[in-house]
Amino acid sequence: MTSTLGYAILAVLARRPRSGYDLAAAMNRPMGYFWTAGHSQIHPELQRLVAAGLASFEQVPGPGPQGKKIYSPTAEGLAALRRWVVEPPQSRPERDEMVLKTYASWVADPAELVRLFREELAAHERRLSAYEKERDALPEVPAHGSQAFGSYAALWCGISYERHRIAWCRWMIGQLGVDR
Template sequence: MKGIETCVNGLEATMSSTIPTLGFAILSVLARADSTGYEIAGRMRNPVARFWTASHSQIHADLRRLLDSGLVGYTTAPGPGPQEKKIYSITAEGLDALREWVTEPPRPQPERDELVLKTYAAWLADPAALIAMFRTALREHEGRLAEYEAAWASVEEEAPAFGTSRFGNMAALRCGLTYERHRADWCRWMIDQLSSSLKPS
């Protein structure tokens, strides 16, 4: 019996390691509601958990892999054109894989932040031009922050319980709020530092 359990656990670990992170993002979407590929892409354009995006071509390729692995299935329905549309759903195996993946430590990801990289070399640039760049970045972060704060006001009133998909929405939104506040504060600090450098000594 122990040998069988070891074999099953090893198979689950192998499956988890072969599914790309985007695959799990798709499974996370389908765990909430059956969706067409177009609907999944729409949710990715409004980033999943505000920190994950993907193109339609990437989603289509990963959906094929998930189908081949038996983690999703689909039914067909009349489409807007001559072809039927596919409505994807997560399978029991897909839910098991998603539950297993959720508690695994995140896979190492390359740290790539172009604005921070530019800051690293900022001492070579014209401070006035840098100020303009950071003001643009600040407006973008303040805009997203205002959007997240409006969303938070409605989510906080509902206070969704753990075990519901809306709790996941709230938790991800909380992270988004913290991130955008931090980035906005950092942009303001950079603008202050650069503005000080332009003042005559």
């Protein structure tokens, strides 16, 4: 019906109507952990959603040349989101630069590789702390059907991912340090 970006926008608007500006801010953080979009992508997509009858807006006074527009999903937009959520995801090809470097790591200097993976390890540890802090601000086991459940489940995935990545970095550092 619409692009994945369109559904990402509907997913945010379904939680609370807001302006394109606030939408861009939400897609920076916290949603930016798993989906990002700049305002130059969001504004045209909002126009398309309105044209397709999936979203509507209310013009209210405020800053900016023409005031601001508060967007909401229409009933049709909400129904489309509900359908899209349970559809199988379209597989997009993986592109992981760190794994690519690892694949070619046999040509590189081990000491430099250890430095690289130590930096990577520290970055993932920082992200893990940030995720855990956000999770601890949510109810222990949010009821399914509540917005908090969506946030909690996404954070669970992020925390698990960072732990996997941390374990990998530690293993690499151990391997590279062993025989030298």
